[in-house]
Amino acid sequence: MTRVLVLYYSSYGHLRRLAEAEAEGARSVPGTHVDLRRVPETLSEEIRTKAGFAKDDTPEATPADLEAYDAILFGTPTLFGMMAGQMKSFLDQAGGLWARNALVGKVAGVFTSTGSQHGGHEATLLSTQIPLQHFGMLIAGMPYSFSGQTTGDAIIGGAPYGAGTIAGADGSRQPSEVDLAGARFQGAHVARIAARLAGTDWLEEAA
Known part of the structure; x- marks a missing residue:
């Protein structure tokens, strides 16, 4: 059975909704086991409450959990054109996995939420892929075979680099x-x- 992890950080709930949809899509593929997890919060509960962050009871993941999956979908909001600090902190703690090549050959995808259409949507999708490639992961985006991304009739999130949504300034x-x-x-x-x-031994191909 193929194991897929949908891992996200969400402040106001937009990324959680996208993550649930990502998990639904993955579960539609026969023989796939999917887990939905969030990265730990780095802000205090006081700050979260003052900022109006949404409550989230999704179980947290640890960096060590990543090794158990064949594919991981990473969801992060856009903050100043980049991934959220909570996601970056989580990835920064995965150095042990990098040292052991534990994520080499695993599939990765990225999805995001941005306040405006030009607020760093594509920059976040692309820059989040950079550390994943340092881990040796294989990046899968959202190809144009999903034709919904080409419509001009409404505000649409996402790009060939990954799914997404536009949350609005507020x-x-x-x-x-x-x-x-x-x-x-x-x-x-x-x-x-x-x-x-699944089942490919990537390390055997290492030079």
Whole structure:
């Protein structure tokens, strides 16, 4: 059975909704086991409350958990054109996995939420992929076979680099059905690739 982890950080709930859609898409692929987890919060409960952050009872992951999966989908909001510090902190703690090549050959995808259409949406998707490639992961985006991303009739999140949504300056805009469909598409896309690659011994191919 192919094992897929959907791992995210969410402040106001947009990323959690996308993560649930990613997990739904991955589960639609026969023979796939999917876990939904969040990265630990680095802010105090007092700050979260003052900022109006959404409550989230999704179980937390640890960096050591990543090794058990064939594919991992990473969801992070855009903060100043980059991934959230909580996600960066989580990845920074995975140096032991990097040292052992424990993530080499695993499939990775990225999805995001951004306040505005030009607020760093694609920059976050692309820059988040950089540390994943240092881990030796294989990046899967959201190809144009998901045609919903090409419509000009409405504000649409996501890009060929991954699924996404536009939350609006005040965070009031929720993921549209097209955004959620893109996330489900990406989840299934990653699960199918992981299923094809499962069982490959990547370290045997190392020079």
